[in-house]
Amino acid sequence: MKIYVPRDAAAKALGAERVVKAIEAEIAERGIDATIVRNGTRGMIWLEPLVEIETSEGRVGYGPVTPADVKAIFEGDSDKALGNVEEIPFFAQQNRLTFARVGKTDPLSMADYEAHGGLSGLRRALTLTGDQLIDEMKTSGLRGRGGAGFPTGIKWDTVRRAQAEQKYIVCNADEGDSGTFADRMIMEGDPFTLIEGMVIAGLTVGATKGYVYIRSEYPDAIEVMSAACAIARDHGLLGNVMGSGNSFDIEVRVGAGAYVCGEETSLLNSLEGKRGTVRAKPPLPALQGFMGRPTVVNNVISLATVPVIFEKGGQHYADFGLGRSKGTMPIQIAGNVKFGGLFETAFGMPLGDLVNKIGGGTASGRPVKAVQVGGPLGAYMPVSKFDTPFGYEEFDGQGGLIGHAGIVVFDDTADMLGMARFAMEFCAVESCGKCTPCRIGAVRGVETIDRIAQGDGEAVELLTDLCETMKDGSLCALGGFTPYPVMSALQNFPEEFAGVKEAAE
Amino acid sequence: MNVVTPLPSQDDIKDIIARHSQLEGPLLPILHDIQSQFGHVPQMAVQVLADALNIGRAEVHGVISFYHDFRDAPAGRHVVKICRAEACQSVGANALADHALNKLGGEWHMTTPNGNITVEPVYCLGLCACGPAVMVDGQLEGRVDNERIDEILTECGA
Ligand SMILES: Cc1cc2nc3c(=O)[nH]c(=O)nc-3n(C[C@H](O)[C@H](O)[C@H](O)COP(=O)(O)O)c2cc1C
Ligand code: SF4
Ligand code: FES
Numbered sequence: 001m002k003i004y005v006p007r008d009a010a011a012k013a014l015g016a017e018r019v020v021k022a023i024e025a026e027i028a029e030r031g032i033d034a035t036i037v038r039n040g041t042r043g044m045i046w047l048e049p050l051v052e053i054e055t056s057e058g059r060v061g062y063g064p065v066t067p068a069d070v071k072a073i074f075e076g077d078s079d080k081a082l083g084n085v086e087e088i089p090f091f092a093q094q095n096r097l098t099f100a101r102v103g104k105t106d107p108l109s110m111a112d113y114e115a116h117g118g119l120s121g122l123r124r125a126l127t128l129t130g131d132q133l134i135d136e137m138k139t140s141g142l143r144g145r146g147g148a149g150f151p152t153g154i155k156w157d158t159v160r161r162a163q164a165e166q167k168y169i170v171c172n173a174d175e176g177d178s179g180t181f182a183d184r185m186i187m188e189g190d191p192f193t194l195i196e197g198m199v200i201a202g203l204t205v206g207a208t209k210g211y212v213y214i215r216s217e218y219p220d221a222i223e224v225m226s227a228a229c230a231i232a233r234d235h236g237l238l239g240n241v242m243g244s245g246n247s248f249d250i251e252v253r254v255g256a257g258a259y260v261c262g263e264e265t266s267l268l269n270s271l272e273g274k275r276g277t278v279r280a281k282p283p284l285p286a287l288q289g290f291m292g293r294p295t296v297v298n299n300v301i302s303l304a305t306v307p308v309i310f311e312k313g314g315q316h317y318a319d320f321g322l323g324r325s326k327g328t329m330p331i332q333i334a335g336n337v338k339f340g341g342l343f344e345t346a347f348g349m350p351l352g353d354l355v356n357k358i359g360g361g362t363a364s365g366r367p368v369k370a371v372q373v374g375g376p377l378g379a380y381m382p383v384s385k386f387d388t389p390f391g392y393e394e395f396d397g398q399g400g401l402i403g404h405a406g407i408v409v410f411d412d413t414a415d416m417l418g419m420a421r422f423a424m425e426f427c428a429v430e431s432c433g434k435c436t437p438c439r440i441g442a443v444r445g446v447e448t449i450d451r452i453a454q455g456d457g458e459a460v461e462l463l464t465d466l467c468e469t470m471k472d473g474s475l476c477a478l479g480g481f482t483p484y485p486v487m488s489a490l491q492n493f494p495e496e497f498a499g500v501k502e503a504a505e
Numbered sequence: 506m507n508v509v510t511p512l513p514s515q516d517d518i519k520d521i522i523a524r525h526s527q528l529e530g531p532l533l534p535i536l537h538d539i540q541s542q543f544g545h546v547p548q549m550a551v552q553v554l555a556d557a558l559n560i561g562r563a564e565v566h567g568v569i570s571f572y573h574d575f576r577d578a579p580a581g582r583h584v585v586k587i588c589r590a591e592a593c594q595s596v597g598a599n600a601l602a603d604h605a606l607n608k609l610g611g612e613w614h615m616t617t618p619n620g621n622i623t624v625e626p627v628y629c630l631g632l633c634a635c636g637p638a639v640m641v642d643g644q645l646e647g648r649v650d651n652e653r654i655d656e657i658l659t660e661c662g663a
Binding site (some may be wrong): 010012013014024045046048175177178179180181184216217218219221251253254255256257258260270271272274275276290332333334335336337340341342354363372376406408409410411414418419426429430479484500 | 528529530531532533534536537558559565567571572573574575589590591592593595596599607628629630631632633634635636638640645646647648659662
């Protein structure tokens with residue numbers, strides 16, 4: 001008998017370890033032959049801890065499970081029974097390419113990984129020439145999943161063409177955006193796919209060394225990635241790659257609690273052991289990156305999607321999606337939402353469907369007021385924009401951005417002036433300090449919003465001007481995009497910025 | 506629980522540096538190691554680091570002060586981090602934090618007078634579909650309400 005209990009941080013944060021103890025005790029008491037596998041999460045967080053039992057009819061789920069539920073599960077009369085987990089609508093409706101194995105396999109079993117398609121992308125990549133590797137990436141249409149959406153194939157080509165003794169692959173696992181956890185889930189649930197993607201990137205551009213820079217707020221991801229790298233070395237995935245004579249190795253590095261270190265040049269400074277200030281571009285990291293050498297910097301999801309592109313073909317991947325947003329996106333539905341979690345789907349689904357049909361509306365049962373898409377630098381989208389299809393250009397056209405694809409749902413009790421103030425405060429706390437509009441502007445922004453809250457209507461114009469200055473005068477998107485949440489809150493909910501003054505009139 | 510550790514000697518710091526000397530850009534891994542062993546990065550380490558890595562004291566200090574994680578003085582015996590980011594706010598994180606800080610009678614970054622608890626803000630723990638989220642001495646917890654934070658603070662010796 002095989003019993004699955006996720007080791008994912010969200011499952012643990014909801015009590016998975018206590019459930020494991022209860023299951024172990026029950027197994028011992030019954031004297032049955034059973035093993036507990038610590039899988040990744042299926043991404044249905046409202047059901048965590050989600051326990052699965054392997055049966056002849058597939059994997060049957062129970063959730064959310066508490067220690068008190070365990071006995072009934074073994075008796076076969078649990079009221080937490082969910083049936084076959086893969087038939088739960090939230091799961092069944094997805095197109096899981098990047099997350100194909102997450103939740104199914106033991107994240108640290110190489111045998112499981114290979115049995116579910118792992119390493120076939122790399123085996124194929126090892127038979128291709130450099131030009132063919134780049135062509136496959138370009139055909140896939142994959143764009144950077146870290147937020148900026150830059151075509152991955154073009155970035156790799158630049159690094160491949162650069163001449164240098166040493167090149168690097170740096171995986172950006174700083175995932176600081178509120179409302180996002182896809183990077184964390186894949187590192188905890190299928191770490192070998194990220195390793196395989198980095199190996200293929202190394203082969204393509206001629207890099208032999210990779211770094212995974214993981215934020216310190218992710219202790220579980222750090223543990224699983226580090227363990228996975230050691231196992232990958234033992235199995236010859238790292239080192240002399242599959243005995244091919246190509247060498248590649250990976251080191252895991254830990255951030256130190258600075259949001260701005262997710263910005264690629266700040267991250268490179270941090271990896272070098274410096275303050276995480278943003279570097280001016282040019283030079284591009286592709287030409288002068290880590291230690292001044294040509295470096296691919298890619299998000300976790302970008303790199304973890306590479307194996308399936310080589311396994312199934314770039315065209316197969318590109319056949320999903322909408323317009324220039326090709327393939328699938330692991331969308332993270334978060335905040336005040338009934339069915340929160342990770343939903344991987346082809347680009348193109350309207351925002352409102354994601355929030356209401358997939359997410360089931362708010363957890364509080366109150367009406368949705370707005371959603372913030374793309375993290376703390378993303379716009380607040382009101383319900384009137386819910387027909388916007390999920391895609392890079394489509395969101396841009398509506399004054400928003402998809403970023404790393406986190407959707408944070410707010411109900412009608414949300415205080416939009418408070419959220420605008422928070423956006424400025426966050427920018428002030430996390431600014432790297434290099435440019436004045438960001439460093440000083442964000443502090444002024446908080447003060448100005450406080451004036452509006454006190455009824456000073458004229459400060460609204462000041463806030464608008466300040467946002468213009470930050471947009472135009474900031475070196476990176478921290479200062480440059482903080483105006484998105486601020487101005488979208490102001491423009492879509494102007495009555496909340498009229499404040500005390502109007503109420504008094 | 507952060508055990509009270511004696512201050513490191515110069516040799517302790519040199520040992521930690523030596524363990525990382527083969528790395529490219531070793532400073533952050535070294536600082537993490539010093540902090541995990543001694544609970545903070547003491548002032549005396551700055552000169553040792555500057556000498557060993559051949560950089561200025563000001564540069565070492567600049568790095569330590571840039572990152573929110575590194576402390577130049579020990580924290581309380583338990584560190585409670587409460588997520589303040591947007592997804593947790595949408596499910597009541599502000600009220601939760603106010604409740605905890607009121608109960609302890611202080612502000613963010615406070616340490617209780619008995620030295621048992623330090624409270625820090627954190628901006629997202631990746632538990633955004635099961636907030637409000639907290640991290641207590643490195644252990645994560647989701648869907649924390651007032652009642653649960655009271656329990657946590659009591660367990661930590663508030
Ligand atoms: C303030 C700021 C924070 C960022 N944080 C992240 C992050 O946490 N993870 C990430 O992959 N990219 C982040 N980015 C984007 C990176 O600078 C960069 O575009 C990305 O890592 C490139 O990889 P990709 O092309 O695969 O997306 C951030 C950018 C800015 C301006
Ligand atoms: S916008 Fe802010 S975070 Fe970005 S470089 Fe300028 S000061 Fe640094
Ligand atoms: S916003 Fe609190 S865990 Fe992500």
